[in-house]
Amino acid sequence: MTRIDLHRHLDGNIRLQTILELADKNGIVLPARDPDSLRPHVTISSPQPGLTDFLEKFRWPIAVLATPDDCRRVARENVEDAFRERLDHVELRFSPVFMASANGMGPAAVVEAVVDGARAGSREFGVPVTLIGVLSRTFGAETCFRELDALLGFRDRIAALDLAGDEAGFPARLFEPHFRKARNTGWRITIHAGEAAGPESIREAIDLLGAERIGHGTRAVEDPALMDELAEKEIGIESCLTSNVQTSAVPSYAAHPLRRFLEHGILATINTDDPAISGITFDHEIDIAAPEAGLTPELVALAMKNAERIAWRDGCLK
Ligand SMILES: [Zn+2]
Numbered sequence: 497m498t499r500i501d502l503h504r505h506l507d508g509n510i511r512l513q514t515i516l517e518l519a520d521k522n523g524i525v526l527p528a529r530d531p532d533s534l535r536p537h538v539t540i541s542s543p544q545p546g547l548t549d550f551l552e553k554f555r556w557p558i559a560v561l562a563t564p565d566d567c568r569r570v571a572r573e574n575v576e577d578a579f580r581e582r583l584d585h586v587e588l589r590f591s592p593v594f595m596a597s598a599n600g601m602g603p604a605a606v607v608e609a610v611v612d613g614a615r616a617g618s619r620e621f622g623v624p625v626t627l628i629g630v631l632s633r634t635f636g637a638e639t640c641f642r643e644l645d646a647l648l649g650f651r652d653r654i655a656a657l658d659l660a661g662d663e664a665g666f667p668a669r670l671f672e673p674h675f676r677k678a679r680n681t682g683w684r685i686t687i688h689a690g691e692a693a694g695p696e697s698i699r700e701a702i703d704l705l706g707a708e709r710i711g712h713g714t715r716a717v718e719d720p721a722l723m724d725e726l727a728e729k730e731i732g733i734e735s736c737l738t739s740n741v742q743t744s745a746v747p748s749y750a751a752h753p754l755r756r757f758l759e760h761g762i763l764a765t766i767n768t769d770d771p772a773i774s775g776i777t778f779d780h781e782i783d784i785a786a787p788e789a790g791l792t793p794e795l796v797a798l799a800m801k802n803a804e805r806i807a808w809r810d811g812c813l814k
Contacts, residue, residue, distance in 0.1 A: 498584045500803040501767050501778055503686075503711055503734035505630070505660075506574040506588045506610070507595050508770025510557040512538065514573060518560035522599075526556055539775045540742045547692040548662060550743040553773050554594075562599040567606050568613035575617025575625055577771070581778045585807055588614060589628035589658050593635055593643040603646035611653045615813050624812045626655045628686065634661035637670045644674050648681065655811020656684035658711065659701075663692040668700035675705040684708055684808050686734065691745045695719035702731060709734055709806060714745045716762075717753040727761040732806035735799075736769035737785035738776050749788035758795050758802075765803040766796070 512531045515538060519526045528534040537556055544550045561567055571588070578586040590610055592603035611627065618625040629647035631640040647654055657678040659671055668687065675685060687701035691712035698716055701707040702725075709732040716722050716733070726733065735754045739745075746752045757764035766781050768774070776785075786796050 497797060497800050498804050499582055499778065499800070500585045500587075500765075500807050501578070501583055502587045502709070502732075502765055502803055502807060503736055503767035503769055504574075504578075504586060504588055505770050506571055506590045506614075507558065508554065509574055509577065509768075509772045510560075510570050511573060511577075511772060514570065515557055515560050518562070518566050518569075522560060522562040522566070524560050524562070526560075538773065540773060541775065543742055543744050545744060547743045547745070550739075550773075551661075557772070558595060559598045561595055562601070564601065564605045564609035567595055567601075567609040568616075571610045571613030572617040572620070575614060575621050575623055578623045578625075579621035583623060583778060585624045585626070585809060585812075587626040587628055587655075587808065589630050589660075591630035591632040591643065591660065592646050593639055594630070594632045603643055604649050607646050607650050611650050611813070615653075618813050624809065626808050626811045627653060627813060628656045628658050629654050630658045630660045631671065631674060632661045633659050633663070633666035633671065636666070637674070640671060640674055644677065648677075651681050651683070653813060654683065655808045656686055658686045658688065659705065660688045660711070663688060663697060667693070668697060668705050672704050679706050684811065686711055688712060690715040691740070691743070695722050698722060702729075707731065712736060712740060712745060713757075714740055714753055717756055723757075723760050723762065726757075730763055732802065733757055733762055733764040734767050735764050736767050737781055737789055738774050739769035742774055749785055750790060752789040754786075754799070755790045755795060758791070758798055763802040763806050764799060765806065766799045
C-alpha cells in the first residue's frame with residue numbers, strides 16, 4: 497500500500513526538542529525547560545471545546561521561530577519525520593504569515609526558507625514533497641493578500657493554495673479574489689471547510705473558491721445532496737480523525753463520518769493534520785484511529801488508494 501499524507505501542517509509539526517533548542521538559541525522563555533514539562537503546553541491530551549482552543553497549542557511552537565534558518569530547520573525536519581514514518585509521498589502545508597507572526601519576520605523570507613528546507617530534506621531523505629501554501633483566514637482578507645504575494649514569489653515551488661484558521665468567523669466568500677488569483681497562477685485548491693461551520697461552508701469553498709479538495713469536511717454528512725455532489729465531482733476529502741476529535745468537530749472516533757464518506761463513493765483519505773500538536777503519527781491514524789472510526793481493513797485500503805488518486809504529485813518539489 498502506498499502511504500501518502502495529504503494534509504499535514506509543517507507549522508503544526510515542530511518537534512518538542514526543536515522547540516526547546518530554538519527557545520534557547522533565540523532567548524525565548526518557555527513555560528517549561530524540559531520535554532516532559534513542556535509537552536502539556538504544546539500537545540493536546542484531551543478534546544478541546546473548539547477549533548480556536550485547539551489553535552492555542554500553537555503558541556509556543558510558533559513563538560520560538562525567530563529567523564528564516566529556524567523555518568528552514570523545521571521544514572527539513574518535517575521531511576525527515578515523513579521518512580521515519582515511511583511515507584511514500586507527503587504534502588506539507590504552511591502559513592508564512594502565521595510562522596512569521598511572533599517575531600516580526602518577513603513572510604517572503606519564511607517562504608524562501610521553507611521551500612529551501614523542504615527541498616533539502618526531500619533530496620536528503622528521498623521523500624517526494626508537494627508544498628501547499630496556506631492563507632490564515634483569522635488574520636483577515638488584507639493580511640491574506642500579503643501572505644498570497646509572499647507565496648506567489650515562489651509560485652513554481654508551490655503546488656496549491658489552502659485556507660485555514662477560524663472558519664466560522666471568516667467565511668470563504670471573503671477570500672474570493674485571493675483564490676481567483678491562485679487559480680489563474682495554475683495552483684490547485686484545497687480549503688479547510690465543514691470543520692467549524694456547516695455544509696454551506698463546503699459549498700462556498702467549492703463554488704466560490706474552486707476547491708478540488710476539502711480539508712476535514714466532517715459536516716458534509718448533514719447534507720445528502722452535497723454528499724452526492726462530492727462523489728460525482730470527485731472532490732477529495734482530507735479527513736483527519738484524531739484532530740477532528742480533539743477540536744470537537746466530532747464527539748468521538750465512532751461518530752466520525754469517514755466511513756460514510758467512503759461507503760458513499762467519496763474520494764476520502766486518512767491524514768494527520770498537526771502530528772506534533774496532536775501527539776500522533778500516520779501509523780496511529782491508520783492502526784488505531786481508523787478502526788475506532790469503524791473502518792474495516794478494506795476501507796482503510798480504499799482510503800489509501802484514494803490518496804494516491806487525489807495527490808498532487810505533479811507539483812512535487814524538484
Ligand atoms: Zn488542517
